[in-house]
Amino acid sequence: MGRLVLAPIDYSILLTYTVFVLGIGWLLKEKTKTSEDFFHSGHGVPAWIAGLAFLSANLGAQEVMGMAASGAKYGIMTSHFYWAGAVPAMLFVGVFMMPFYYGSKARSVPEYLRLRFDEKTRGLNAISFAAMTVFSSGVSLYALGLLLSALLGWGFDVSILTAASIVLVYVFFGGLTSAIYNEVLQFFLIVAGFLPLVFAGLRDVGGWGGLVERLNGVAVKQGFAAGTYTQLWQNTANPAANPMGIEWFGLAMGLGFVLSFGYWCTDFLVVQRAMAAESMDAARRTPLIAAVPKMIFPALVIVPGLIAIALTLGGNTSGFKLPAKPDGTLNYDMTIPMMLAHYFPPGLLGLGLTALLASFMSGMAGNVTAFNTVFTYDIYGAYIRPNAPETHYLKVGRLTTVAGIVASILAAYAALRFNNIMDLLQLVFAFVNAPLFATFLLGMFWKRATGHGAFSGLLLGTIAAAAHHGVTLPAHSVAGLKGGWLGMVTTYPSEMAQNFWTAIWAFSVCFVATFVISLATAPHPDESLRGLVYSLTDKPRSDGRGLRPELVAICILVAVTALNIIFW
């Protein structure tokens, strides 16, 4: 594809955003005096800010560009990530799990595991999470460098060093507050930058009706039933009948339950935003507030993918076409950049690019803030220097921020030499997050679960995920990173189907192993579990301001069910 040429107005908008981001870090420097301020925003974040940050921490550019790419590849079934996965999981964490996270006064998810189970379970989770966040932040940086060099011709080194320096400045000075502020700004930039794109694209295809008509034609051309690209569940009885290559059970259990709940309920990167809220009620409302825009987001990030594939394969007069890869297949990852280039004039183009850059940087900052908290409290404070003065941990937190950024840059350069690192990252997430959800589910809702059970369950769940990956392979793939390295037994129609079933195996083995080993080991006394387990904890009382979280959750559940039915 040809490179974009930016006008001075585009650079001016990019510069405006950069000045705001750095300004926020600078202004917050004076207000960030304690480790409590640096790692937890002084527990003073209002629910609406924590809610938007909770949503945006997951809205990195890889997510934004990846969802549009999946929209183009799989159609509206990509919305399952939102309407069957994220939204129900957010309601669950807000209503049922947040009282334990917030009420236990744990400073991090690994620390909750120490309080509920034991030190070894915390250590295992802290180390795997810290490694994952640095890795993830590095991959984000790598993707930013690739995008900027492909789109604008900027050098890879200059791109990643500039972005990393900006993130370093604002997280170093302002800590979590700075990251949260920038995540909220990023949310508004994404809405402002992508809404015009959806309008322009829809106008091009003749509105929603025209889009559906074109997609019906595309589906028939690909050998599917006419409505396949615009229906969520209707073609899931048989994996061969939909482009995702998955049947309803794998979808509902693998994505809807295990992977989504595993991510939204246990990943400290998002949970940290809710734990920084100003009160228990605010913490419970945080995921519920996030669930409302999350429900609507497919219109902003998936519809552009639908428009792109409808125009590319359904024919158009405006000249839009997705580029092809060297092997002749469509390059879906370029959906958003290509649409920005095609529809936006100078000015709006700068805004769209700023929104993408903001996503990259806030995604990275989210990982860095989660990393510095877990490293400082759960690794340094637990094993290297416990009981140090509070100011010492603030200093360590800032130094860890620098170390995290440097490690991310190194990971980005490592990614440059290893072209399958994105696949590896997804795999590591499936291996770590899926069994962790089983551990939390049993830990929070079954008082008989023990530390030995949790630790063994986590290890066995991860081993089960690896074993499943080793004996399965997606269709048309060769044995190696994609699976089959233990000798192939089963072939899945798609990589996504393989991922969902890997997660189901990891969860199930962890659940059963934790259950059996817990029964075989000595239980924790009830007294030590108060405030940590559902049956031994007083139900949280609402502060009386606004609607009760349970009622809000029911309303959102009704709305998301309605969306599933409308697009059935």
Added chain:
Amino acid sequence: MALDLRIVIGRLLLAIGLQLVVYGFLHDGRAASMDIAWGSGITLVGAIFHLLPRLVKTA
């Protein structure tokens, strides 16, 4: 919170929206009118956010 985020959001949107509007007025064609239309919307939302703390206090 250390800074009123509503004002920060308001000022950022105002700064971006006004740039789009001014750029649109200085140029011709459909592209310029797109900048003016969306720039005006962004400016309006920015102004609302900027004034929100005062409006809420007054109410």
